[in-house]
Amino acid sequence: MVDDHLRRLARKLRSAGLDAAWEPEIADRELYRRSWLEKRTILTMKKSLWAPRLYLLRSQNVLAQFRGVMETFDLDPFAVPFTRCVLCNVLHEEVDREDVAATVPGNAYGLHLHFRRCPRCEKVFWRGSHTERTLRFFEEATGRERPERFR
């Protein structure tokens, strides 16, 4: 359960395929309620918050924040990356290439064979330049090289 001031961190966690709930301008009470109901750990920078499952981030820097979360919770960003919608936090589904021909820009469509789509917002995803940037971010955060399948 990512606090509202940590939107960038939430998106990076979702890029790594991790379930990161985030809502704009969520009230502290609602943050507590949802984390309790859905058994989520709260990630926040607000020192005034307290909950049994809460991780207090100290850095403003998204790379340092991400690294802290990976190390503290023993997570691997290379395990299931690019499986979740960064906007909705919902798992993507694989789609037939023909089904997205009208939605995907021609150059991307020509270059890629595999596409995934968010069942909620219907945004289509493929392995493009944003994927490369994210993999580099994961490498920097973990100090490890990406696994063979992402080279």
Ligand SMILES: [Zn+2]
């Ligand atoms: Zn979506």
